[in-house]
Amino acid sequence: MTSVFRDEHWIGGAYVPSASAERIGVENPYTEEVFGHVPAGTPEDVDLAVSAARAAFDGWASASPAERGAALTRLHRALAARADEIARIVGLELGTPLKIAKAVQAGLPLTVLAGYAELAAQPAHEETIGNSLVVHEPIGVVGAITPWNYPLHQVVAKVGAALAAGCTVVLKPSELTPLTAYLLADAFAEADLPPGVFNLVTGTGPAVGSAIAGHPGVDMVSFTGSTRTGAAISHAAADRIAKVSLELGGKSANVILDDADVVKAVKVGVGNAFLNSGQTCTAWTRMLVHRAHYDEAVELAAKTASGYTLGDPFDAATRLGPLASAAQKERVRGFIERATARLVAGGLDAPVPGQGHFVAPTVFADVDPDSEIAQEEIFGPVLSIIPFDDDDEAVAIANNSKYGLAGAVWGSDARAVAVARRLRTGAVDVNGGSFNPFAPFGGYKQSGIGRELGAYGLTEFQQVKAIQR
Ligand code: NAD
Numbered sequence: 095m096t097s098v099f100r101d102e103h104w105i106g107g108a109y110v111p112s113a114s115a116e117r118i119g120v121e122n123p124y125t126e127e128v129f130g131h132v133p134a135g136t137p138e139d140v141d142l143a144v145s146a147a148r149a150a151f152d153g154w155a156s157a158s159p160a161e162r163g164a165a166l167t168r169l170h171r172a173l174a175a176r177a178d179e180i181a182r183i184v185g186l187e188l189g190t191p192l193k194i195a196k197a198v199q200a201g202l203p204l205t206v207l208a209g210y211a212e213l214a215a216q217p218a219h220e221e222t223i224g225n226s227l228v229v230h231e232p233i234g235v236v237g238a239i240t241p242w243n244y245p246l247h248q249v250v251a252k253v254g255a256a257l258a259a260g261c262t263v264v265l266k267p268s269e270l271t272p273l274t275a276y277l278l279a280d281a282f283a284e285a286d287l288p289p290g291v292f293n294l295v296t297g298t299g300p301a302v303g304s305a306i307a308g309h310p311g312v313d314m315v316s317f318t319g320s321t322r323t324g325a326a327i328s329h330a331a332a333d334r335i336a337k338v339s340l341e342l343g344g345k346s347a348n349v350i351l352d353d354a355d356v357v358k359a360v361k362v363g364v365g366n367a368f369l370n371s372g373q374t375c376t377a378w379t380r381m382l383v384h385r386a387h388y389d390e391a392v393e394l395a396a397k398t399a400s401g402y403t404l405g406d407p408f409d410a411a412t413r414l415g416p417l418a419s420a421a422q423k424e425r426v427r428g429f430i431e432r433a434t435a436r437l438v439a440g441g442l443d444a445p446v447p448g449q450g451h452f453v454a455p456t457v458f459a460d461v462d463p464d465s466e467i468a469q470e471e472i473f474g475p476v477l478s479i480i481p482f483d484d485d486d487e488a489v490a491i492a493n494n495s496k497y498g499l500a501g502a503v504w505g506s507d508a509r510a511v512a513v514a515r516r517l518r519t520g521a522v523d524v525n526g527g528s529f530n531p532f533a534p535f536g537g538y539k540q541s542g543i544g545r546e547l548g549a550y551g552l553t554e555f556q557q558v559k560a561i562q563r
Pocket residue numbers: 239240241242243244248266267268269297298299300302303304305307318319320321322323324326327340341342343344374375471473499537541542
């Protein structure tokens with residue numbers, strides 16, 4: 095069995111012991127064995143990391159675009175050399191099947207970081223408005239707090255953008271999947287970036303996360319995770335008027351119009367809903383189908399879901415891994431148990447492997463748009479199918495959500511784009527348009543505040559100054 099024990103935080107350009115001797119065990123959700131640990135950090139560790147980030151800020155903020163670009167290019171090279179190890183560690187700590195881990199959990203953050211190395215090398219945007227010169231400057235020390243479902247991507251989306259903008263960072267990754275972030279710290283060590291520009295402190299949300307969110311030395315908190323924690327972080331930052339950006343939950347709609355390629359729309363839709371075992375904030379967990387194709391879509395979705403191979407994430411045949419934890423599995427099973435809609439695939443009695451935190455891919459049809467499974471983020475492989483009669487009704491059902499993160503529309507091009515424009519959500523894929531890692535990413539309503547990725551993501555970490563002449 096692989097063991098990965100990390101006993102230090104990465105602070106001020108070195109691995110340093112934690113103020114606490116306590117450790118947090120890291121479980122493999124397939125074998126259900128604890129195979130590693132990290133320090134259970136403390137507010138004192140956060141103080142040290144914030145001091146290091148503050149000390150590094152002036153130098154990094156005033157570095158030239160060429161210097162910052164070169165530094166991030168070195169970081170990208172060092173991280174790319176660890177791509178296989180990243181996929182392996184995410185497979186161990188999260189249970190993502192290896193093929194998907196390589197493409198998404200390792201490949202995507204590398205693409206995002208390469209983009210930020212390029213953006214860092216360009217001069218900060220300036221413009222003239224009347225007698226004013228308008229300049230963009232780094233906001234300061236950034237506290238980054240991330241969840242477990244895409245452990246490195248969510249980290250790099252913040253760290254890459256913040257560093258490219260000239261900010262310095264204190265990161266707290268999820269205590270469920272903290273090991274991947276150490277590979278990033280190792281890459282920082284190898285790439286020889288200035289000490290203190292990036293600091294890693296591991297620990298729980300209540301101990302380390304809230305210390306970062308409430309720290310007077312942190313100028314901005316960038317958070318990805320649940321809506322509940324996002325609200326707590328906003329409260330903590332409000333007392334000192336610190337900026338907060340939030341990437342939160344979702345309950346996205348996949349709208350299949352009557353002139354859609356139904357077979358493609360359903361197959362791609364089911365794949366999207368169950369990516370990473372449904373633990374994806376952008377998952378299209380509500381499939382809205384025009385009544386003309388409804389029965390066909392339900393049958394095909396059920397058949398597609400039932401065809402998934404569940405098993406060992408390191409087995410090439412596995413399409414669906416376990417959920418991240420026993421608690422997550424129980425939470426997802428609770429939603430299935432309480433659902434009153436028509437079960438057409440999966441469910442609590444469907445066969446799953448004898449070990450690991452598995453839930454069978456589950457599809458409900460005839461789902462009431464106001465019911466719990468249509469309204470709450472389940473974060474597991476559970477799909478709700480809902481019929482509609484015309485475009486207006488489809489839009490109304492899609493927008494009947496407290497969330498607004500992602501979505502999809504299938505149909506003839508112009509009509510599908512017209513429906514996409516009416517959805518109150520941060521991103522819409524039309525007829526299978528692929529995810530763009532350089533386009534702005536973020537939510538409407540309770541899905542968040544602010545945008546990540548690409549140039550929009552960098553702008554979040556900047557202040558704007560007007561100089562009058
Ligand atoms: P979570 O909110 O429980 O935890 C996220 C992070 O916040 C963890 O590092 C945790 O330790 C920390 N935390 C917990 N309590 C805290 C507190 N009081 N103060 C400061 N930090 C605290 O979320 P999770 O269970 O790790 O992730 C799942 C959730 O994340 C889902 O709701 C999902 O939709 C959301 N998510 C959103 C996006 C997005 O980009 N919109 C991406 C991925 C996940």
